[in-house]
Amino acid sequence: MAVDKKGKQLPPGIRQRANGRYEGRVKVEYRSYSVYADTITETKKKMRELKYKLDHGLFVEKEKITLDEWNKTWMVQYKKNRVKNSTYNSYQKYYKGAISKRLGKKNIVDIRGEHIQSLYNDLVKEEWALSSIKVVAAVLNGCFQQALKNGLIERNPVKLAELPRQKERKERQAMTKEQQALFMEYAKESYLYNFFAVMLRTGMRSGELKGLKYTDIDKKENVIHVQRTLKYIEGQGYLEDTPKTRTSTRDIPLTEDILALLENQKGYWGFKVERLDRYLFCNEEGKPLSRERVQAEIDRTIKRIRAAGHDFPRITSHVFRHTFATRAIEAGMQPQVLKTILGHSSLAMTMDLYSHVLPDTKAEEMQKIISMF
Known part of the structure; x- marks a missing residue:
C-alpha cells in the first residue's frame, strides 16, 4: 500500500x-x-x-473537447430544464450566429481572453447592438463558468475580456397625440384596427396581445389577465410562453372602451364555430399573427397617411407601448401604478420612461409653483 x-x-x-x-x-x-x-x-x-x-457518460477529456462540444453538453445538461423554452432557443440562436463560427472548433483549454475580446470587437464592426453582444457574453460566461466548476479549464477567459462601451442610447420613440389620432383615423379600415387600439389603451407587448384569449377577459373582476406570450421559434413555429418576467404576469384594468374593442374582435373573422380558447387576434385562418404581418399593416397605414399629404415617421409595434406609457405619464399616473400595468421588473425601468416624457412638460410644470413665491 x-x-x-x-x-x-x-x-x-x-x-x-x-x-x-x-x-x-x-x-x-x-x-x-x-x-x-x-x-x-x-x-x-x-x-x-x-x-x-x-x-453516466458525462466525462470529457480536457485536451479533446471543443467549445462546440462543450456548449452542447452545457445546454442539454445544465440549461434545458432550468430556463424558459424561449430563453433556451435564444441561447442556441446567439451561439450559432455569433460564437460557433469564430470559436466553436477551438478546444476550450486553448481559448484565452484575447479570443473573447476579438469576438466582441468583430460584433461591434458588424454593428451588433450592445444588448445583443451582452447576450453573447452571458452565453459564453455561463458556458465557461460551468467548465471551470467541472475542472475542465483553469480559469474563465470571459472574465478577461471587456464589453464595448455603451453608445448613446436612441431616444425612446412614442407618437404625439396628433400622430396617434392620425394613425388611428387611417387605420379604421385595417383588420388590425382593434389590435392597435387595444395596444394603445393597455400598453401590452405585441406578443402578449397576440397570445390573448377570450378566456383571459374577466368581466366579473373587470381585468385582463396577462398570463402568456406568443413567440416564434425557428423550426417549431409559434409557441406559448410565460410572459417576459415574473412581474409581466399581471392584471390590467378593463375599461368600457377596451371591452367594446375586445367584444368586437371576438367575432371579427366570423368563424362558424366560436372557440373561447382561441387567440382573439389572429389571421383569417385563425392562426397566430406574425411579426411581419403586424409590421406590414403598420407600414400600409403609414403609406396611406403619407399619400394624404401628412408627414409621419416609420414606427414599430413597440411604439404603441411607449405611446401608452407617455399618455399615462402626461395624465398624471403614478410611477408605481404604471409599473404594475406595464409589467416592468423594476421601478427604475418605469422612471426611465418618466425621464423621457417629463422634460417636455417642465416649463408647464414650473408655472404651477409661481404662486408659491
Missing part, C-alpha cells in the same frame, strides 16, 4: 507526487483516469465525482 512522505498509509488509488500534491486514479473498463488535489480528502471527493461522470 502506498504511503505519503511522512510514512502514513494512503487510501487505495491515491499516491503523493514529488511536488507534495496527491494524485487519485480511477479505473473504468481497463483505462485509468487521474485527478489531483492538495489534500487526501479533496482527492477522494474528486475521485467520487470522476467515477460518477465516467459511469
Whole structure:
C-alpha cells in the first residue's frame, strides 16, 4: 500500500507526487483516469465525482473537447430544464450566429481572453447592438463558468475580456397625440384596427396581445389577465410562453372602451364555430399573427397617411407601448401604478420612461409653483 512522505498509509488509488500534491486514479473498463488535489480528502471527493461522470457518460477529456462540444453538453445538461423554452432557443440562436463560427472548433483549454475580446470587437464592426453582444457574453460566461466548476479549464477567459462601451442610447420613440389620432383615423379600415387600439389603451407587448384569449377577459373582476406570450421559434413555429418576467404576469384594468374593442374582435373573422380558447387576434385562418404581418399593416397605414399629404415617421409595434406609457405619464399616473400595468421588473425601468416624457412638460410644470413665491 502506498504511503505519503511522512510514512502514513494512503487510501487505495491515491499516491503523493514529488511536488507534495496527491494524485487519485480511477479505473473504468481497463483505462485509468487521474485527478489531483492538495489534500487526501479533496482527492477522494474528486475521485467520487470522476467515477460518477465516467459511469453516466458525462466525462470529457480536457485536451479533446471543443467549445462546440462543450456548449452542447452545457445546454442539454445544465440549461434545458432550468430556463424558459424561449430563453433556451435564444441561447442556441446567439451561439450559432455569433460564437460557433469564430470559436466553436477551438478546444476550450486553448481559448484565452484575447479570443473573447476579438469576438466582441468583430460584433461591434458588424454593428451588433450592445444588448445583443451582452447576450453573447452571458452565453459564453455561463458556458465557461460551468467548465471551470467541472475542472475542465483553469480559469474563465470571459472574465478577461471587456464589453464595448455603451453608445448613446436612441431616444425612446412614442407618437404625439396628433400622430396617434392620425394613425388611428387611417387605420379604421385595417383588420388590425382593434389590435392597435387595444395596444394603445393597455400598453401590452405585441406578443402578449397576440397570445390573448377570450378566456383571459374577466368581466366579473373587470381585468385582463396577462398570463402568456406568443413567440416564434425557428423550426417549431409559434409557441406559448410565460410572459417576459415574473412581474409581466399581471392584471390590467378593463375599461368600457377596451371591452367594446375586445367584444368586437371576438367575432371579427366570423368563424362558424366560436372557440373561447382561441387567440382573439389572429389571421383569417385563425392562426397566430406574425411579426411581419403586424409590421406590414403598420407600414400600409403609414403609406396611406403619407399619400394624404401628412408627414409621419416609420414606427414599430413597440411604439404603441411607449405611446401608452407617455399618455399615462402626461395624465398624471403614478410611477408605481404604471409599473404594475406595464409589467416592468423594476421601478427604475418605469422612471426611465418618466425621464423621457417629463422634460417636455417642465416649463408647464414650473408655472404651477409661481404662486408659491
